[in-house]
Amino acid sequence: MKTYILRRLLLMIPMLLGVSLLVFVLVYISPGNYLDVLKAQRDIPAEFIAKKERELGLDRPWYMQYVSWLGRTVRGDFGESWSYRIPVIELLAQRAPATLALSLTSLVFAWAIAVPLGVFAAVYRNSIFDKLSALSAYAALSIPEFFLALLAVIFASQWGGFPTGGLSAIDHDYLSPVGQLWDYVHHLILPTIVLGIGGAAGLMRVMRTNMLDVIQSDYVMTARAKGVPGNVIMFRHVLRNAINPLVTSLGFAFSGLLSGAVLVENVMNYPGLGQLIFQAFMRKDRDVVMAAVIIGSSMLIIGNLIADILLAWVDPRIRYDK
């Protein structure tokens, strides 16, 4: 297992090199660059722009720029954000906790709804409950996330009760510690629901299908022949086998922890990484974009690895040694 994990981690190096090269080239060949906003203003002299270009290294050919970016990055220096004028790492570290909190709460929210609903829908198959939950899942999957986010903002602005956006209230600093915590939670509720509903619907359908598959399997009949009571069959034999694919999906969910909420963060004005990265793309703030891509790809590769390890952990048939 150790050698397997080590091999997978080593494979990250060529993958990240490829991804970074590709994204760097794409950013380079897409029209315009960071200084376009300056160029558009007539009162800024051309010499100033040329000086800026030299400063940022934008006057050199793209492969030279890539090599110098790569040289810095492998030493752990992700560069400086051109628009915020602070190191990229510092910028990301400021925003990451908000996104991480939102991703985790929506993941927990989705699981807490999806697993019990999927199990009940399968156990009471073809009942009214099953049909209603299938209908709601269908509806939830059909509504785009950003639209749901818009609805939530309208809901908050029309009926109150929830903030319409942001991470904390304007009087946050004057609140007691408990009040500050509640303030954060209060601001998290709507984005969590918006982000969690789509995930819950998908998970629920997977859970229901897996349960039905396993319920019909021969070993469940074996358990019934042994005289195992129905609820023990459901938990020991059915649920434990049916949940395998979902446990694996936890690994993939890891990769979305820092990047899964771009649309919702933008619509709901939630100051997380998603919003930052989106703006960086729009402004062509290159080093921020590159750092975000590297972190996102690393999380995806590690998430895949975690998924594979989890699979081996839950399923005794899967072993990676030899």
Place this chain on the structure above:
Amino acid sequence: MPSTTTPLLQVENLKVHFPITAGLLQRRVGEVKAVDDVSFTIERGTTVGLVGESGSGKTTIGRALIRLVNPTGGTIRYNGKDITFLRESQFRPYRKKIQIIFQDPYNSLNPRLTIFKIISEALEIHFPAMGLEQRRARVAELLGKVGLKPEHMDRYPHEFSGGQRQRIGIARALAVEPEFIVCDEPVSALDVSVQAQIVNLLQDLQEELGLTYLFIAHDLAVVEHISDFVLVMNQGKIVEAATADAIYQNPQDPYTKRLLDAVPKI
């Protein structure tokens, strides 16, 4: 062959029908008569073969006997007692007496459980007084009985071959000390060389433990070898019932003759 005591199992006019539903409201539009008015008896300590092609209803009979499907009508008497429509909780004592060996040794063992857990789960239910050490000893003994080693008990099903898994399935069925075992095509998923070993094992166990078998198969050759009495089934009905010798030497029903013709001859 009249018996002075009650037969172990008496089945009279057993019917198992499955509804066919259609449309949005799952309206009932008809039914499949999987088992249609079937009667037979099984004497203690004997083996009755049940033969028929796929879809003839033989597996459904086996499952109805151990209540994995619910009968639609008729009576099943076990040791003289009517067990046809008992509720699951009332039927539980009979799960200790009546066991089943499934056809597919690959899918009938839960892949997430060790062999020990698979076998001892039945012990926990039917022998709640047994402690862990006693259960381990009992599982080791059962594995020995079916030709496996005690150290196999901490492994998972996927680590065994088909024949070994079927031995585990047999040990699992034997764990509760049953009197009557439904063998639902126990060898048809196995290699020919392994089939004979399993059939011999079943015969040895019958002799040793005084078991009664209902042996379901689609292949007359296997049934001839093991059965005292043979039932031939076609489309939910028993078309012929006779001793094994009589069936082979003097088949009456045209369907039986066709089945016999299908047995490869050397």
